[in-house]
Amino acid sequence: MNETLWALGRGTGLVALVMFTIALALGIASRSGRPLPGLGRFGISDLHRTASLTGVGLVAVHLTSLLFDPFAQLRVVDFVLPFFASYRPLWLGLGTLAVDTLAVVTVVSLLRQRLGPRVFRTVHWATYALWPIALLHALGSGTDAGTEWFRGLTAACVVAVVAAVGWRLTPSYAGRGWARHPRRTG
């Protein structure tokens, strides 16, 4: 039973990281205003939201299963206040910080029609910090962090995010693709 919980905890954590990698890349893609082939513009936003909310769900399972893990000895407070856990406080604390940020980002995202674009966008910038924090947490506290496949998977996530953020920072990103791909009206 404990083994199962532990495996569930690790697995959901890792898949959540993959989901947030996808969410980040798609968030950047949708912000660019360019359609993706087969998805269009709204399809990117839909997938972005689905990937993010799936990640949120996985994180919830991740927390619940590890709360009952007798080895890590976590208390509920460790899920809210970072850096006080007795077990690997720094690496776990980063996870807690990521959870806190994720909670705020998620609530603000879901209420964005009411809160308006200013608040939404400002808070949503935190996702650029959220991702590396979650990554460090995974590398620091993950039992599997030393294995080949874990390194391979996290390396793939890093490559995807670096590429997406790099593109976000290039001047052509802001051009929306209109100049190069003018659309016919009507």
Added chain:
Amino acid sequence: MPLGAAEGGVVTTRLHIDWTRCDGHGSCAELLPELLGLDDFGFPVVRFAERDPAIPRRDEEAARHAVRSCPVMALRLYEPG
């Protein structure tokens, strides 16, 4: 006959575009092609002479989808009255 303009008498949902927010992202026109076109800069153009176009029943789902997908929250549905 433009779509949506013909529903005399029935209270229909209308789509409001907040032009101070819209920044020509264009996903609304993809979802509501019969109601909205795009100008050369990617800003939506209502296809018939209505400020806030009435949404035909069969487009209501698509319209809600468009509201959700607008990245800058520039779209709103309302029922006049």
